[in-house]
Structure formats: structure tokens, C-alpha cells
Amino acid sequence: MASPSAADDDPGRGPDTHAGWLRAVAEEVRSFDRSSTAERVAELLRHRVIEGDLPPGHRLSEEQLVDVLHVSRNTLREAFRLLTHEGLLVHRLHRGVFVPELDEDDLVDLYRLRRTIECDVVRRLHGLDPVRLRPLHDDVAAGEDAARRGDWVAAGTANMRFHQHLVALAGSRRIDETAARLLAELRLAFHSVGAPQRLHEPYVGRNRALLDLLVAGETDRAAKELEDYLHDSEAELLAAFRDRSRRTP
Amino acid sequence: MASPSAADDDPGRGPDTHAGWLRAVAEEVRSFDRSSTAERVAELLRHRVIEGDLPPGHRLSEEQLVDVLHVSRNTLREAFRLLTHEGLLVHRLHRGVFVPELDEDDLVDLYRLRRTIECDVVRRLHGLDPVRLRPLHDDVAAGEDAARRGDWVAAGTANMRFHQHLVALAGSRRIDETAARLLAELRLAFHSVGAPQRLHEPYVGRNRALLDLLVAGETDRAAKELEDYLHDSEAELLAAFRDRSRRTP
DNA sequence: CCTTGTCGGATCGTTCAACAACTCTCTATC
DNA sequence: GATAGAGAGTTGTTGAACGATCCGACAAGG
Numbered sequence: 001m002a003s004p005s006a007a008d009d010d011p012g013r014g015p016d017t018h019a020g021w022l023r024a025v026a027e028e029v030r031s032f033d034r035s036s037t038a039e040r041v042a043e044l045l046r047h048r049v050i051e052g053d054l055p056p057g058h059r060l061s062e063e064q065l066v067d068v069l070h071v072s073r074n075t076l077r078e079a080f081r082l083l084t085h086e087g088l089l090v091h092r093l094h095r096g097v098f099v100p101e102l103d104e105d106d107l108v109d110l111y112r113l114r115r116t117i118e119c120d121v122v123r124r125l126h127g128l129d130p131v132r133l134r135p136l137h138d139d140v141a142a143g144e145d146a147a148r149r150g151d152w153v154a155a156g157t158a159n160m161r162f163h164q165h166l167v168a169l170a171g172s173r174r175i176d177e178t179a180a181r182l183l184a185e186l187r188l189a190f191h192s193v194g195a196p197q198r199l200h201e202p203y204v205g206r207n208r209a210l211l212d213l214l215v216a217g218e219t220d221r222a223a224k225e226l227e228d229y230l231h232d233s234e235a236e237l238l239a240a241f242r243d244r245s246r247r248t249p
Numbered sequence: 250m251a252s253p254s255a256a257d258d259d260p261g262r263g264p265d266t267h268a269g270w271l272r273a274v275a276e277e278v279r280s281f282d283r284s285s286t287a288e289r290v291a292e293l294l295r296h297r298v299i300e301g302d303l304p305p306g307h308r309l310s311e312e313q314l315v316d317v318l319h320v321s322r323n324t325l326r327e328a329f330r331l332l333t334h335e336g337l338l339v340h341r342l343h344r345g346v347f348v349p350e351l352d353e354d355d356l357v358d359l360y361r362l363r364r365t366i367e368c369d370v371v372r373r374l375h376g377l378d379p380v381r382l383r384p385l386h387d388d389v390a391a392g393e394d395a396a397r398r399g400d401w402v403a404a405g406t407a408n409m410r411f412h413q414h415l416v417a418l419a420g421s422r423r424i425d426e427t428a429a430r431l432l433a434e435l436r437l438a439f440h441s442v443g444a445p446q447r448l449h450e451p452y453v454g455r456n457r458a459l460l461d462l463l464v465a466g467e468t469d470r471a472a473k474e475l476e477d478y479l480h481d482s483e484a485e486l487l488a489a490f491r492d493r494s495r496r497t498p
Numbered sequence: 499c500c501t502t503g504t505c506g507g508a509t510c511g512t513t514c515a516a517c518a519a520c521t522c523t524c525t526a527t528c
Numbered sequence: 529g530a531t532a533g534a535g536a537g538t539t540g541t542t543g544a545a546c547g548a549t550c551c552g553a554c555a556a557g558g
Contacts, residue, residue: 024400036342037541062510072542074323077511085334094510094549095283112421116369124365172361178427286512311539321513326540343520343539 014163037071037076038103045079046068049088049099049183052191060089073231083247087185102189104238110186115227117179118163121170124224125214128169132213135165140207147204157198160187194241203233251291284387287327289382290320298337298348305350309338310480336434338390351438353487359435360483364476366428366446372472374463377418384414384462389456401445408449409436411456443490452482 048054060080066073069155080097083089089097102110143158160183167179190199213222264452299304309329315322329346332338338346351359395403409432416428440449455478462471 056421063508073510074543075541078326078330082334083328085331095551096510109421109423112419113423113427116373116419116424120365120369170361170365174358174362174431175365178362182423231253312537322539323514324512344522345539 005109010138013108015120037075037191038082039164041069041071041076041079042082045083045135045143046086046184048086050187052188054099056099056188056192058146059095060097061101062096079140088188090157100185100188102123102185104241106185107234107237107241109228110182110189111237113178114182114186115230117175118167118230119180119223119227121167121175122214122219122226125169125219126217128217132169133211135168135216136211139165140204140211143200143204143207147201150197152200155204156187156190156196159203159207189237193237193244195240195244198240199236201231204237250423286320287324287331289333290318290325290328294319294332295335295337295433298332299436301437303348305437305441308349309346309348311345335430337437349434349435349437351441353490354414355434356438356483356486356490359431359438360479360486362427363431363435364479366424366431367416367479368472368476370416371463371468371475372467372470374418374471375466377396377463378465379464380446381418382460383412384417385460388414389453389460392449392453392456396450399446401449404449404453405436405439405445408452410455438486438490443484444489444493448482448485449484452478463469 038108045060054060061075062076064186065076069076071079079089080089084091084097087100090100091097100106124197139158139162143155143162146152146154162182164176164179166178170176179245193199206225209228210225213225294309303309311322311325315323318325329338329340333340333346336349337376339349340346345403349355388407392404392407392411395401395407413425413428417425419425439445441446455474457480459471459474462474463470
């Protein structure tokens, strides 16, 4: 997993004789290094939100979290900013940060962008080295395994990873980041709806079918199938969402 | 002062009879509200960066900006976070924030995402109300006007607005936001290259042509044209970039 | 009874000052 | 000439403080 963050090295001055060797170490150290307190706090909260431990609408109290996490308010607020820009928290001026409550419009919007990105990525695949499908195979297998066990939360996780890896085939850092934000928000939506089996069961098999098309190099058919897939998934999610809204108005 | 002008009725449930009316007001108040100090500072810096007043690679000193802007370091840092997540600044731990220096890989990456979004938006347009093309007409006209005057910076601005409005036809908040980030970063790239005439002149006419196709409802042909358009633009930008790199190594 | 104005507690927005941690540069040393 | 280390300068983080704003409750008025 190379992270080609631009413009890091200074090939200009200095005695960079054994550069190649050091470069690798420096890279590794840096990625280890890259843990400001705020980012570690953000990582922790991100996990909580994505896993659904914090219910939608819940307010994250600064005072409370400062006590629990043993960081200063300023640092905590920086973590909040990070997550806010990932769409995992919403910030209301003078009121604090909350776990977002997505509405139907948000779901439609999320799927709109999702279709745009995922379908386009698949459509543009050609001359793909089959080795790069390896992570997708693993994810599909993980999903099937989870389904056999009846662990639909794990199936959902595998599904998310499948789609993240699918998008990664484009080899674009910015597409990956956009998709990551998107899928994280979507995960929020799944949690607010519940009913993981209903939402995930149909797509264990469809992921397999999609992957088969990719293996066969049938990118156009794969894109078409993915389009239908995502429409169906959206419809299912909206229906489940409405069911839930009816129960708890 | 509340005189409910007839128009809006919500023939549904509950006591929310003039819901639509209130909704609009709430929206307006909220957007008015949205003025924390950090965001105002961010807006100021954003303008500076986008307009190219700060050269790529320049470090924004906290101490210095605190003095100039008369805000606290914490507030300034929050503004930095905002811009960092828009891609307009990069943050290196313990070293500060810098105006990004995009390299060729970044340009390729930006255009990759750009093609994905813009072409897909156009491809999915159908049954479009011609009224919604109004902003695009204005932008094309502004571009043509700037070109006549030889003001290629203004032409570039008009071009950016054209593409932002183009993407807005999808009617998706998240697509708009993604495109905004994208175009802001691209703008950075244009500045680091210079040569605005070379980069913008050809697309004044092509924007007009593209718009004509949209007016005619020929979305497929428009998408195809846009695809070529963006490929050409990318190639031109890369070539200009290499020319410049050769001059200043 | 419902609306409107007022008050106090709680929380957020922002500032400030201080110290710790880190990077960069320059110098002394081998 | 390369290396190690000291010092200066900058960022990272903390904790406390004060004003601004939100929220719920309660009283005054129609």
C-alpha cells in the first residue's frame, strides 16, 4: 500500500548516497510517526461511530470526553474537525457535535455518488492484471463465510471492504478517499436502519457474480450489473428506512 | 410580520401546515449563522490560496498569521484543518502547513476523478429542464467575454464556474462538494504552471460546443465530447507542467 | 390555554500563557 | 568530508479563563 503523498523528498542537496535504503525506512517511520494526539483520538471515535456504538443524534460532550480520553479540549476539538469533514459527525454552532441522523434525501444522495464512482471505475477497467482482484476474492469469501455463520454484521463489513477494494482498482488516491468517506457515511445509514440480514444477504451472492464478471474481463456487463445492484440496494435501504420511521415516528 | 403568502400548503399531517415556508427560512438562518471565526479565517486564506497569491511550497507560519489576523493560535489551527481537508493546504507534523506542490501524478489523479464525476453526471442527464442550463450560459458568455479582452485569468475562473455548474445539474450535495474540492485543487495546479492563455483559450469554444449539445439534449454525445475535452486538457496541462519543470529544475 | 419575555445553568467559541516535543541549521569533532 | 551534537526556532498540547449562545423553566400577559 504505497501512499504517494506528493513532494516529500528533497533530491536537491546533501549526500544522498545510500538514499534508496534510507528512503524506505524513513517512509515507514513516517507512517508510524503520523500519529498526532488529535488523529489518534479521531481514530478511536471513528471506530465507535462506524461500529454503531454511538446512536444517531447522540451528542458528544466535550467535557465528558475530555475526562474519559485524558486529552485537552483543544485537541479533542481538532479530532472533531477531522471526523466532521469525513461526514461521521455533524457540527452545530454553539451546540456541539452530534452523530448524524441521515434522512431519505441523504440516502439518495449517497447512492447517487456511489453509482457515479463505482460504476465508472468498473466501466473504465481494461487490461486488468488478475492479481489485483485478489483482495476482492478475499472479501467475497469473507462475506460468504459470515453469511453461513449468520453473522450479518460481519457480512456487512465484508461488503464494505469489497466495494472499497473494487474502487481501489482505479488506482487513484482521491477516488479512494472519496469512496472511503462515502462508505463510512453509508455504514452510518445501515446502523440507523438496523435489519442487517435484509440489507446484506442478497449481496453476498451478487458480489460473487460481479467478481466473476470482472475475472472474465466483462467490464461493460459488470458495470451494468453493478448499476442494477446499487439501484436495488438503494431501494431496499429506503424501504427498510421507511419501515423503521413508521415504527418510531 | 408573518403573513403567510398563499402558495405553500402541506396537505398532510399534523400541525405543520406551512412547513415548506418555514423550512426555507430555517435554511436561510442556518447559512447566515455559519460564521465561526475559524471559518472566516479559512475563507480568507482559501481565497489567497486559490487566487495564487501564495506560491506552492510556501509555509504558512502560525506565529506570523496570528499577528496579522488577530486570532488565537487555536482558532488559526482550526482554519488550517478546514483547508487541509479541502486539499488547499498540506500539513506536515511538527513542520507546519504548506501550500501544496502538486506533481504530475497529482494532475493525473485529479483528472481521473474529474472525468469520473463530470462525464458520469452528463451521461445521466435526461429530461433536463432547460432553465437549469441558465448558469452555464452565463459562464460561457463570461468566458468568451474574458477571452475577447485577453484576460485569461478571468477566462480560467469562468471555466471553473462552468464546470461547477455543470456538475450541479446532478442535484447532489455530495457530488457538488467533491467537485468543489477537485476544482480548487486543480486551480492550484494551474497557478503552479502559469501560462493561462495556453491552458484556457481552447476551452472557451469547447465549453460553448458542450453547452450546445446539452441544450439539444444530446447527453451521450456531450459525455463523449467532455471525455475528449478532459483528456486534451489533461495532456495540455501535463505538457505545460513539464515545460515549466524543465525551465526550473 | 397558549403565547411571549425573562432568567439561570450548561455548554460552546475563543483567547492566552506556558511547556514539551520536534525540526532545522550550524558548529565542533573525528 | 562525514558525523554527532548543541542551540534556536516552530509546532503540539495542555489547562484555565471569560464572554457568547443555547436550552429549559418559570412568570407575565393576551
